[in-house]
Structure formats: structure tokens, C-alpha cells
Amino acid sequence: SSTIDLAVIPGDGIGPEVTTEALAVLHSAVGGGVAIAETHYSLGAEHYLETGEILHDETMERLARHDAILFGAVGGDPRDARLAGGLIERGLLLRLRFAFDHYVNLRPTRLFPGVTSPLSSPGEVDFVVVREGTEGPYVGNGGSIRVGTPHEIANEVSVNTAFGVERVVRFGFAQAAARSCRLTLVHKTNVLVNAGSLWQRTVDRIAPEFPGVNVDYLHVDAATIFLVTDPARFDVIVTDNLFGDILTDLAGAISGGIGLAASGNINPDRAFPSMFEPVHGSAPDIAGQQKADPTAAILSAALLLEHLGHPEAATRITTAVAADLAGRGSERRSTREVGAAILAAVER
Ligand code: NAD
Ligand code: IPM
Numbered sequence: 624s625s626t627i628d629l630a631v632i633p634g635d636g637i638g639p640e641v642t643t644e645a646l647a648v649l650h651s652a653v654g655g656g657v658a659i660a661e662t663h664y665s666l667g668a669e670h671y672l673e674t675g676e677i678l679h680d681e682t683m684e685r686l687a688r689h690d691a692i693l694f695g696a697v698g699g700d701p702r703d704a705r706l707a708g709g710l711i712e713r714g715l716l717l718r719l720r721f722a723f724d725h726y727v728n729l730r731p732t733r734l735f736p737g738v739t740s741p742l743s744s745p746g747e748v749d750f751v752v753v754r755e756g757t758e759g760p761y762v763g764n765g766g767s768i769r770v771g772t773p774h775e776i777a778n779e780v781s782v783n784t785a786f787g788v789e790r791v792v793r794f795g796f797a798q799a800a801a802r803s804c805r806l807t808l809v810h811k812t813n814v815l816v817n818a819g820s821l822w823q824r825t826v827d828r829i830a831p832e833f834p835g836v837n838v839d840y841l842h843v844d845a846a847t848i849f850l851v852t853d854p855a856r857f858d859v860i861v862t863d864n865l866f867g868d869i870l871t872d873l874a875g876a877i878s879g880g881i882g883l884a885a886s887g888n889i890n891p892d893r894a895f896p897s898m899f900e901p902v903h904g905s906a907p908d909i910a911g912q913q914k915a916d917p918t919a920a921i922l923s924a925a926l927l928l929e930h931l932g933h934p935e936a937a938t939r940i941t942t943a944v945a946a947d948l949a950g951r952g953s954e955r956r957s958t959r960e961v962g963a964a965i966l967a968a969v970e971r
């Protein structure tokens with residue numbers, strides 16, 4: 624028997640609601656053989672507004688010692704001036720991803736049987752987006768001058784390193800080799816020529832190491848077309864941080880809704896704890912009303928178990944989710960009811 628030393632960051636809005644359900648399912652799925660020791664960290668916009676703390680260095684050090692992090696969602700009201708400038712998104716969420724070197728942001732997309740897609744004939748939807756997690760336009764290397772004047776200049780700089788691109792591309796190839804052997808690089812090489820060239824050359828250079836993998840390329844604008852008209856063409860998409868962010872909300876939408884989309888912020892080298900969270904945010908519009916679908920958080924817990932080497936427990940969760948999704952009617956259920964139904968399916 625073993626113990627998972629788990630950090631839990633429920634966060635803001637619907638974060639705590641969906642995390643509660645994910646934890647109940649997680650405990651049940653591992654069964655008696657594995658104990659889960661939870662340490663809850665109160666962090667996020669609400670915590671910041673109450674205490675002034677975004678994320679202390681000392682908290683980072685404690686977080687670094689856990690086996691993994693289960694994360695709900697953070698972020699407050701976008702119109703709240705006290706939170707402007709991505710204070711919490713950058714200072715908390717991106718800080719964790721960067722500091723813990725989560726260079727793979729893994730976002731699987733699957734249209735489960737019985738789930739209605741907004742696409743009239745979606746075909747098979749089963750792909751995974753390997754989104755770079757530590758570079759690109761997210762690094763915050765830009766700056767503004769003459770702010771507020773007619774001569775303001777606002778720059779966002781996308782940073783792409785040979786090291787950073789190679790490691791995530793390599794991960795994408797390995798994923799493709801383990802799946803249906805199709806890798807699509809998505810970028811904008813016709814405009815973002817410097818970064819685009821590095822990504823394209825990296826893919827071309829690594830491709831011979833994976834002779835079984837079919838390599839394709841799409842500009843990101845065209846990729847949005849095919850995600851809607853022919854999602855079956857995708858197996859593994861490897862892409863930069865910002866393109867991956869945008870494509871995965873679209874991927875969530877075509878596969879039955881953002882409430883089903885799970886993700887892992889992964890450090891494949893295992894130098895730091897990986898962090899698992901729904902793709903969605905804190906959803907202030909429905910927070911506190913038990914309206915959020917906890918499925919994305921629950922499936923994120925399955926990704927966590929997979930990462931920590933408990934594939935059977937992970938499968939217990941995905942099987943239970945699939946069973947619940949297959950039987951979902953048109954009646955609206957509360958967050959708690961969906962969580963309870965999936966928990967019951969795990970226990971069956
Ligand atoms: P959002 O994902 O929170 O919400 C977008 C829409 O999807 C809303 O209408 C919401 O009600 C709906 N939705 C989201 N999750 C749902 C669920 N589980 N079930 C049913 N409906 C769901 O995105 P947003 O509105 O752009 O952002 C809100 C806040 O969350 C912002 O502060 C943003 O910065 C933050 N955010 C955080 C994360 C994160 O913590 N990982 C991710 C995205 C956005
Ligand atoms: C996501 C979110 C984050 C991102 C924000 C909140 C920083 O949208 O996890 O998809 O852009 O990565």
C-alpha cells in the first residue's frame with residue numbers, strides 16, 4: 624500500500640464546487656490499497672482580496688514537496704479593478720506552471736458515446752492537444768510605453784527556445800506513436816515566421832526518430848475550420864501555448880461542452896509535481912449555484928492517477944464517467960448530483 628501526498632487548490636467560483644466532487648471520486652477510485660493525504664491550500668482571487676497574498680515563496684516550497692496538485696479554477700470578476708492585469712492568472716496559475724516546469728499541457732478531447740456535440744455529424748472525436756506550457760506569448764516578456772497616450776505602444780513578446788520546443792514536440796511524437804500515429808503541428812508559420820520556422824524545423828528534425836508517425840501541418844486559422852468540419856482528422860495536435868489555449872476551448876465545445884474538458888499540466892521529467900485541472904475557469908456567471916458540471920474536474924483526477932502510476936484507478940473513473948454520460952438525459956442535475964452519480968458508478 625502507498626500514499627499519495629496531494630495538494631488541493633480549490634480556488635475561486637465553481638473551483639471549490641467541482642473539486643469537492645473530484646476528490647470524492649478520486650478517493651473511491653483508488654480503493655483501499657492507496658491512501659490519499661490531502662493538504663488544502665486557500666489560494667485565488669478571493670483569498671488575495673481577503674489577505675493580500677497571491678502566492679508566497681514559502682507556499683511554493685510546500686507545494687513543491689507534494690506528489691501532485693489538484694487544481695479547481697482561479698480568477699474573479701473580470702471587471703474588478705483590484706484584479707486587473709491578470710494578477711491572479713499570472714501571479715498564481717502561470718507562476719505554478721512556469722515554476723514547476725509544466726512544459727506539457729495535455730488536453731485530451733473525446734466525444735463520449737451518448738454525448739451531444741453541437742456539430743451535426745461530428746464523426747469520431749478522439750484527439751489530444753499537446754499544448755506547450757512554459758513559453759510563447761505567455762512568458763510576459765512584453766511591455767508598454769506611453770501608456771494612456773495616443774502614442775502608446777504595447778508589446779507582447781513570444782519566446783520560443785530550441786530546448787523548449789524540442790521537448791514538447793518530442794512528447795507530441797511519443798503520444799502519437801502510442802495512439803493512432805498522426806501528429807499535426809499547428810502554428811502560423813506564414814506570419815509568425817521566426818517562431819514558426821523553429822517549430823517546423825524541430826518537427827522535421829525529430830520526425831525520422833518516429834518513422835511510424837504521420838506528420839501534418841495546419842495554420843491555426845485553418846485548424847479551427849477542421850476542428851468543426853472534420854475533427855476525426857486529428858489524433859495528436861502539438862502547438863504553442865496561446866494557440867493551444869484557444870484550440871482547447873473549441874475542442875471542449877465540440878466534444879460536448881467545456882464542463883467535460885480535462886487537462887494536465889505535466890512535468891514529464893518528474894522534477895516537480897504535475898498539476899491537474901479542468902480546462903474551464905471559475906465561471907463567475909454560475910458560481911455558487913451548483914450549476915457547474917464537475918465532470919471536467921473528475922476526468923482531471925483520472926489524468927492525475929494515470930500520471931502517478933495508477934492506471935487501473937484512472938480507468939475506473941473514465942469508465943464511470945462514460946457510463947454516466949451515456950445515460951444522461953435532458954434533465955438538469957446539480958454539481959452534487961452529477962458527482963454523486965459518477966461516484967456511484969465508480970463504486971459499482
Ligand atoms: P470560464 O471557463 O470560467 O467560463 C466560460 C463559460 O463556460 C461560462 O459561461 C461558464 O458558465 C461556462 N462554464 C465553465 N465551466 C463550466 C462547467 N464546469 N459547467 C458548466 N458551465 C461551465 O471562462 P471565463 O468566463 O473566460 O473566465 C472566468 C474567470 O476564470 C476569469 O477570471 C479567467 O481568467 C479565469 N480562468 C481560469 C482558468 C483556470 O483557473 N485554469 C481557466 C480559464 C479561465
Ligand atoms: C487555461 C486558462 C489560462 C490559460 C488562463 C486563466 C491563464 O485560460 O488554463 O486555459 O490561458 O492558460
Ligand code: MN
Nearest residue numbers: 868869872902
Ligand atoms: Mn483557456
